[in-house]
Amino acid sequence: MTIPRRYLFRLVAFAILLIFTAFFVVPIVWLFLAPTKTDGQLLNRSPFAFGSLSTLAHTFHTVVTYNGHSVLIWLKNSAIYSFGGTALAVLAAIPAGYGLALTQFIGRRALLATTLVVMIMPATALVLPLFLEMDKIGLYGTIWALILPFGFFPFGVYLTYIYFSSTIPKDLLAAARIDGAGEWRVFRYIALPLARPIVALVGFFAFVASWNNFFLPFVMTYDNSKYPLQIGLQQLIGSTASFNPANFSAGSSVVVLHRPDLAMAVIIAIAPVLIVFLFAQRALVSGMLAGATKE
Amino acid sequence: MTVPGERASARRGRHPGKRREPPPAGTSRTAGYFFVALYVALLILLGIVPVVYAIYLALSHPAAGSGPGFIGTFSDYRFLPAFKHVTEFMAYWLISQTILVVGLVLMLHSLTSRVGAVYRFLFYIPGALAGAASVIVWLFLLDPSASPFAFVLHWLGYAQFNNAIAPSNLPVIFALMAFWTGAGGWIVVMYGALNNIPHELLESAQMDGANAFNTALRIKLPLIRKWVVYMLVLSFAGGTQLFVEPAVLGTASLGVGISKYWSPNQLAWFVASQYSYYNQAAAISLDLLVFGLVIAAVLVWRGRLFEVE
Numbered sequence: 001m002t003i004p005r006r007y008l009f010r011l012v013a014f015a016i017l018l019i020f021t022a023f024f025v026v027p028i029v030w031l032f033l034a035p036t037k038t039d040g041q042l043l044n045r046s047p048f049a050f051g052s053l054s055t056l057a058h059t060f061h062t063v064v065t066y067n068g069h070s071v072l073i074w075l076k077n078s079a080i081y082s083f084g085g086t087a088l089a090v091l092a093a094i095p096a097g098y099g100l101a102l103t104q105f106i107g108r109r110a111l112l113a114t115t116l117v118v119m120i121m122p123a124t125a126l127v128l129p130l131f132l133e134m135d136k137i138g139l140y141g142t143i144w145a146l147i148l149p150f151g152f153f154p155f156g157v158y159l160t161y162i163y164f165s166s167t168i169p170k171d172l173l174a175a176a177r178i179d180g181a182g183e184w185r186v187f188r189y190i191a192l193p194l195a196r197p198i199v200a201l202v203g204f205f206a207f208v209a210s211w212n213n214f215f216l217p218f219v220m221t222y223d224n225s226k227y228p229l230q231i232g233l234q235q236l237i238g239s240t241a242s243f244n245p246a247n248f249s250a251g252s253s254v255v256v257l258h259r260p261d262l263a264m265a266v267i268i269a270i271a272p273v274l275i276v277f278l279f280a281q282r283a284l285v286s287g288m289l290a291g292a293t294k295e
Numbered sequence: 296m297t298v299p300g301e302r303a304s305a306r307r308g309r310h311p312g313k314r315r316e317p318p319p320a321g322t323s324r325t326a327g328y329f330f331v332a333l334y335v336a337l338l339i340l341l342g343i344v345p346v347v348y349a350i351y352l353a354l355s356h357p358a359a360g361s362g363p364g365f366i367g368t369f370s371d372y373r374f375l376p377a378f379k380h381v382t383e384f385m386a387y388w389l390i391s392q393t394i395l396v397v398g399l400v401l402m403l404h405s406l407t408s409r410v411g412a413v414y415r416f417l418f419y420i421p422g423a424l425a426g427a428a429s430v431i432v433w434l435f436l437l438d439p440s441a442s443p444f445a446f447v448l449h450w451l452g453y454a455q456f457n458n459a460i461a462p463s464n465l466p467v468i469f470a471l472m473a474f475w476t477g478a479g480g481w482i483v484v485m486y487g488a489l490n491n492i493p494h495e496l497l498e499s500a501q502m503d504g505a506n507a508f509n510t511a512l513r514i515k516l517p518l519i520r521k522w523v524v525y526m527l528v529l530s531f532a533g534g535t536q537l538f539v540e541p542a543v544l545g546t547a548s549l550g551v552g553i554s555k556y557w558s559p560n561q562l563a564w565f566v567a568s569q570y571s572y573y574n575q576a577a578a579i580s581l582d583l584l585v586f587g588l589v590i591a592a593v594l595v596w597r598g599r600l601f602e603v604e
Contacts, residue, residue, distance in 0.1 A: 009508070013402050017414060020399060024418045024479065027432050030443040034435070047443035092333040099330025111331060111338075118342050120528060120591065121584070124536035128563050128580040129345035132352060132573055152341040157334055183326035212425035214539040219564060233427040234543050243434060243456075243547035259441060266428045277423045 034263035035059040039242070042259055055260075063264045066239070066257065071265060073225060074232035080143065081217070081228055082210040085150020089206035093153055094199055097160020098191055102173060103183070112161070119154040124215050131219045145220040146228075150210040156202035163198040164191065208273050229269045236265050346584070352577035362572025368579060377559045380466065385534040388470035389527060396478050397523060400485040401511040415486060419479035429476050430543040437468065460544065462553065469540045473530075481526050488519045528594050532587040536560055559583050 030047050036059075037051035045051075064071055099105070100112055130149055134140040139148075168191060176186050192199075214230045221227055227235070237243055240257045353365050368374060399418070403411040424432060435441055437459040439448040453459040460468065492515065500510050538560040545553040556562035559579055567576035 013405075017399075017402065020395075021414065021417055024421055024475065026443050027436055027475070028420055028424075030435070031432055042441050047441075047445075088337075092337055095330040096334035099327045103327035103330060105325070105327030105331075108327065111335065114338065114342075118338070120532060122529075122533040122536050122587070124533070124538060124560065125580070125584050125587065126342070126345055128560070128567065128576055129349035130341065131567070132577060133345045133348050136348070148337070149341050152337040154338070154342075183329070187330065208423075208425075212428075214426035214543075215536075215560070218539075218542070230427045233431060234546050237431065237434070237543065237546045240547070242438075242440075259435065262431060263435070266424075266431050270424050270428050274420075274423045277420065 031263055031266060035260045035267065037260055039258035039260060059260050059264045062257070063261050063268065066236070066261075070224065070232060070235075071229070071268060074227050074229040075268070077226060078211060078228040078230070081146045081150060082207055084143065084147040085210040086203055086206040088147060088151025089153035089156055090199060090203050092151060093156035093202050093206075094160055094192070094195065095187065096157045097162075097198075098164050098187055098195075100157070100161045101164035102168065102170065102191070115154045115157050115161075119158055123149075123209070123213075127215045127219055130216070134220065140220065141222065141226075146210075146217055149216055150206070150213070153202070153206045153209070156206055159202055159205070160195070160198050163195065168194055204276060208276075211273055233265060233269055236262055349577040349580055352574050353581045355574065357572070357574040362566060362570060362575040364574055365578045368575050368582070371562075371575070373556045373562050374559075374579070377556055377562045381535060381537055381558050384466040384469045384537060385531065387467055388473050388534060389530055391470060392474050392478060392481075392530060393523060393527065395474070396481045396485065396526065397516065397519075399478075400482050400489065400519075401515055403482070404486060404489045404515065405507045405511065411486070415479070415483055418482050421476050422480050425476055426539050427543050429472060430540055433468070433472050433475075434544070434547050460553070465541070465544075465553070465557070468544075469537065472540055473534070477530070485519050485522050485526075488522050489515055492518055524594055528591045531590050531594065535583050535587045538564075 033048060033050060034042060036053070036056045037045065037049070038055055041049070041051055041055075100108060100115075126149070130145075131140070134145045139145045173186050173190060176190055177183075181189070211228075212230065213228075217228045217231050218234075221231065224235070236257060240259065240262050242259055243262075355364075357364050363371065403414055406414070421429065436444055437448070438456045439445050439453055439459065440456070442448060448459055496514065497510060500514050505513070537558040541553060541557040541561060545555065545557070554561075556565045560583065563576040563579035563583075566572040566579075
């Protein structure tokens with residue numbers, strides 16, 4: 001054997017990593033280049049060719065004005081549902097995590113165990129039962145049918161619980177109590193200012209979970225003007241000629257979209273999450289590791 | 296995310312001969328209720344009530360003309376195929392995800408930390424595209440006329456989009472989608488767990504003559520085993536719930552005809568929305584929940600996830 005085994009091993013490892021990098025990254029690169037090309041260019045030119053900025057502007061205009069600015073309406077709906085749900089999730093999860101970590105009450109362990117079970121249970125498992133419940137109590141079709149379930153975020157409670165039980169010394173709080181501070185003041189003026197990172201983290205996770213959710217709004221909204229962007233995207237596929245040629249007969253008045261338009265719509269839909277991903281990566285990773293790094 | 300740690304400490308607390316920690320000085324016992332009140336209200340309203348209501352619906356006898364009850368659900372001709380589809384999808388996904396995530400994370404951990412960080416970040420990006428967005432990206436990837444991976448599709452013999460999304464390919468396609476969006480996050484989590492391994496341990500292994508491959512296989516892998524089980528538990532529970540992928544792909548089926556009840560969750564929604572067969576929908580949801588929880592329990596138990604170290 002002429003090549004030492006050590007180098008051969010490295011070479012194979014490098015090749016494997018290269019293949020997987022292509023698998024994960026190429027689709028994203030392609031997605032961002034697609035709206036700069038016309039549908040014809042998308043088929044004829046190299047997948048990684050850049051079209052032109054004027055095509056990009058035209059694609060953007062087509063998507064935004066599609067069907068009476070539907071995309072903007074869906075974007076607004078997504079924002080209302082996600083911010084509403086996130087606000088409720090933070091409002092509920094931060095005090096709850098604090099209460100579980102730093103106060104004593106009967107049923108504390110049971111509540112913690114229930115939280116763990118619900119956390120492992122996928123959120124989608126509750127969608128149909130929630131639909132049946134919301135239908136029964138008359139909230140189906142209202143924004144509460146989305147905001148309330150988005151605000152129920154056991155993972156956030158658990159993250160907060162871990163944070164408070166591992167980073168805030170109990171003695172500090174005890175000292176404040178001995179000095180005469182009431183429970184609320186201890187939480188509001190001592191614990192909460194120290195918990196800013198976890199508030200941001202829980203808020204981000206809740207926001208992404210709500211923004212990207214498909215199944216719940218699919219079930220809970222029935223009107224085009226109430227759709228969030230995720231559901232709107234599905235409707236756009238139906239308007240895309242190359243994926244549904246049967247929907248478009250000659251002379252039809254339906255607005256036809258093309259593949260670059262659909263790619264543009266996807267970029268608009270993922271932009272808010274992607275921006276935070278790129279800029280807050282370090283914070284996010286440390287949050288995902290919150291469990292792994294602390295005893 | 297430390298289910299393991301939490302349970303471990305909970306067990307230690309119950310250990311005979313060891314007293315429970317006294318409450319912190321000056322704590323009032325009622326304050327705790329105040330802090331958890333809103334969360335508990337949401338937990339009851341949106342976590343417990345819907346499940347109890349679904350159990351009630353599933354087990355109660357449906358009114359005439361409102362579909363089959365719990366037993367009748369099993370004999371629905373669409374029921375078994377839907378479960379078969381999801382099982383097949385999960386077999387592809389869970390096996391490939393376990394092998395590839397573990398392999399990649401061990402490989403990345405043997406690189407210098409800066410290079411490893413770049414790869415981890417790149418693998419993590421698709422995680423931003425969940426739901427319908429990632430399915431649309433995959434529509435493009437599977438379309439031989441536009442895909443950046445067209446050469447792979449041609450090599451596999453798919454000249455047209457509808458060849459690529461033929462019904463027999465769907466379990467593999469959904470497994471690819473799930474791996475593409477989810478693997479990066481797990482790689483990050485497991486890399487973090489590997490970083491917790493004391494340096495001395497790895498150094499002494501090196502001194503004893505273990506090469507990178509042996510260190511990875513015999514020292515690092517056993518130490519992250521719990522996290523692999525945890526990944527399996529969460530993926531399994533989530534995988535049974537498959538809905539968005541077949542639903543969105545079905546919108547772009549080009550007449551291939553992806554069934555509207557390909558997965559159990561789709562079937563449940565189909566009977567609820569088309570026929571208002573709520574008892575049947577509740578029964579399917581419940582079956583899924585029990586199926587997911589039983590397998591998760593087996594994995595937790597067999598994988599000794601909550602073991603005290």
